[in-house]
Amino acid sequence: MSSPENRNRLLIKFMDEQYVDSFINEGLLFMNNIQFFRAYEDSDPALRGDVHEGLSASLLPENITLEINGRVITEAVGKIDIRKCRQDETNIYSMTIITDQDILNSGEHGLHLSSNFSKFGNKAVFICGSDISKFWNRLKSSIDDNQFIYTLEDNNIIGGKVNYIERALHHSRLNVFNKFKEYAWQHEWRIALNQTTRVGPLPLKIGSLADIAHVIDTIDLVKQPIKFQEQVS
Numbered sequence: 001m002s003s004p005e006n007r008n009r010l011l012i013k014f015m016d017e018q019y020v021d022s023f024i025n026e027g028l029l030f031m032n033n034i035q036f037f038r039a040y041e042d043s044d045p046a047l048r049g050d051v052h053e054g055l056s057a058s059l060l061p062e063n064i065t066l067e068i069n070g071r072v073i074t075e076a077v078g079k080i081d082i083r084k085c086r087q088d089e090t091n092i093y094s095m096t097i098i099t100d101q102d103i104l105n106s107g108e109h110g111l112h113l114s115s116n117f118s119k120f121g122n123k124a125v126f127i128c129g130s131d132i133s134k135f136w137n138r139l140k141s142s143i144d145d146n147q148f149i150y151t152l153e154d155n156n157i158i159g160g161k162v163n164y165i166e167r168a169l170h171h172s173r174l175n176v177f178n179k180f181k182e183y184a185w186q187h188e189w190r191i192a193l194n195q196t197t198r199v200g201p202l203p204l205k206i207g208s209l210a211d212i213a214h215v216i217d218t219i220d221l222v223k224q225p226i227k228f229q230e231q232v233s
Helices: 017-026 034-039 100-105 115-120 131-144 181-186 218-223
Strands: 008-015 028-033 057-059 066-068 071-073 080-082 091-099 123-128 159-161 163-165 178-180 188-195 202-205 214-217
Touching (some): 008 017, 008 131, 017 028, 017 123, 028 034, 028 188, 091 100, 115 218, 163 181, 178 181
Parallel strands (some): 163 178
Antiparallel strands (some): 008 091, 008 123, 028 091, 028 202, 057 080, 066 071, 123 214
């Protein structure tokens, strides 16, 4: 039996009402690239935009020696961030995923999602339990059948949970499934793909989700806790 942190209970996409029909009936996942999110300016911090999106490493200056054109620089100030060439071209699609462990960790009062989700859109489309596997299978099938997209070269991973790390302490490599902790409230699960012949948004269609997807107003989802209910026999 899988552990609670590996049991995905709820997969959610927050969106404006105008996009609900294409998501449910066509399975349209509109994937912007990393450059879009790096340049996106939010009025609120740690929302959609992230200037650190797509870093391949973030290093503490006191732990490294920096040499440029034969000159050793020993007085670097602040974090040293490294980004791979063409990493900005990677397309990503973000959703929110809640595991059994997330719910258990929240205690008896349940898991309260952040009210910030309302800024992503007035509708929440969610997929529950075993239906998440059906979503995954349709996603994987659509990618396998498309010769113009491919998974990331270094790990061959299509999607996964984002691992949140402390920027001030981190001294190591990063990948597209890492973000800094100020975004942890999003409980993000993301898809990451590259295109073979073009650069820019990727409108990926994985087929109808009408049999597994459900719609609720975002405000109704965030105002009520997510928790397990004991069944009465």
